Amino acid sequence: MSEGSGTDAGHHGTGAAPEAGNPAAGAWAAKLWDAVAAGDEPSAVEVVLAALDAGSDTESVLLDVVGAVQARVGAEWAANRLSVAQEHAATAINDRVVAAVGRHAAGARSGPPRGRVTVACVDGEWHALPARLLAQVLSLRGWQVDYLGAQVPTPHLIGHLHRTAPDAVALSASLVTRLPVAHAAVTACQATGTPVIAGGAGFGPDGRYARLLGADAWAPDARSAADRLSRGLPPPVADHQPVDDLPHLADQEYTLVTRSATALVGAVTAGLENRFPAMRDYSEQQRHHTAEDIAHIVDFLGIALYTDDEELFTGFLAWTAGILTARGVPAASLLPALDLLTVELKDFSRALALLAAGRGTVAALVSPPPAAADGPTA
Incomplete structure (x- = not known):
């Protein structure tokens, strides 16, 4: 072993399942890929804005275009067709593309929010794009969203919950090695009376680790998470002890x-x-x-x-x-x-x-x- 396998490649899922039967999104994704692979941020932004101007649904652009391209970034890295530097550059461009979509959609929201949700990556988790996409989707659907970004220390997350009293916390973990920290975060959030929905590849392809660690809900992708939050989460179990989860x-x-x-x-x-x-x-x-x-x-x-x-x-x-x-x-x-x-x-x-x-x-x-x-x- 001398080339360094790393752990990045298997964790570039965006938490965004593409909608089936959407050829227009596939065509826009191909154009975005060309721009991202070339490291051309201005062209990448132009692609998504053109898709929106052509009538594409904003949520679909985020998940079926940007999300699909980010998934391909991970696959290309794993196949050794992208270097680490190219992968990081592509991810950074996609992050700024999401910001451009958010600015484009900002004026369309009106009326009181449906509720308030905190979206955060667990401490030590630097893959923030899946959480960023979820935050943007929730905002599109009328939620007030506090997006805290990558690597949020649990004490700071809990302090934020005490100050803002959200209806739920969406915790993201792309790296399975962050599960012990995620466990502590889930338990600490629940101790404030705030239910937790977990997402990201770190919680397992079927959410098995979210259930193991006592999360109130799990969603495989951003659409499912937004749908699940719209139905409401159960209140956390009182007096929950994390040690009981893992005897x-x-x-x-x-x-x-x-x-x-x-x-x-x-x-x-x-x-x-x-x-x-x-x-x-x-x-x-x-x-x-x-x-x-x-x-x-x-x-x-x-x-x-x-x-x-x-x-x-x-x-x-x-x-x-x-x-x-x-x-x-x-x-x-x-x-x-x-x-x-x-x-x-x-x-x-x-x-x-x-x-x-x-x-x-x-x-x-x-x-x-x-x-x-x-x-x-x-």
Whole structure:
């Protein structure tokens, strides 16, 4: 592992499901993609304004045009057809395009708001575009929206709730590694009497982690979230205790693994150098990428321990194997790192089970398929 798989690529979902059967939106999305891929912000803004002037629905432009392009940005990064710099530039352009759409639509809203909603990313979550799109959609639908943006520390979020008393909080998490922080935020918001709707790829494709962490509702995309809020959310359960949600944490494996993450990464990196002396000649950048990949494995192992979800860990490793392959790095390079972690965590039964499952997943991906069995002989 020396190219750095990172964790960005799998988390560029916009929380915006495209409407089926909308060829006009598809045509505008193709034009926007050309501008975004070229890094041409003025042309990107012109595309969406032209779509609006041509009669396209504003919400559709946000979700089926901008949202679709942002999803493609993530897919192109994962396939190694966009660099990290290009991906960041494209995302920044899309963010400013959303702002342009918002300015265009601002004069169309009138009348009293339907209610007040706070939209925020959990602490440590820097993928703000999904939350930005939701905030804009809610505003279009007549809500007063307090959009707090990326990486909102939970104490500051709670202070805001006390000052503004919104009807609901929409929490966004694109990175599954932010789930423990999201759990604390959900519980803290509910303690103020404010119900929470969760969204973003970090809560799982079917919202399983939103339910696990006790959110009052979950929505797979911005349209669904706006629809769900219009029906109202149930009041939070009184005297809710977050520790009751996850009794498996009593074994302390999550806490011990996460607290020793730095030492684990160091031990595995050193172990890899002993197994593969060629690593000692790695450049500083190659060594950095290798340690970064190991750190991601440890992070996801910790989150799998937190959620007690084997599929979370094996799915991450399968995704990482694909990313490494796209970058010309053998996916089999994951196996010795998993073996070394197994040695380091030999006294942690749940961690060992996860590592064994992860190793099986990677081995199945890198092993050639078995030859067809010979037919019966007389």
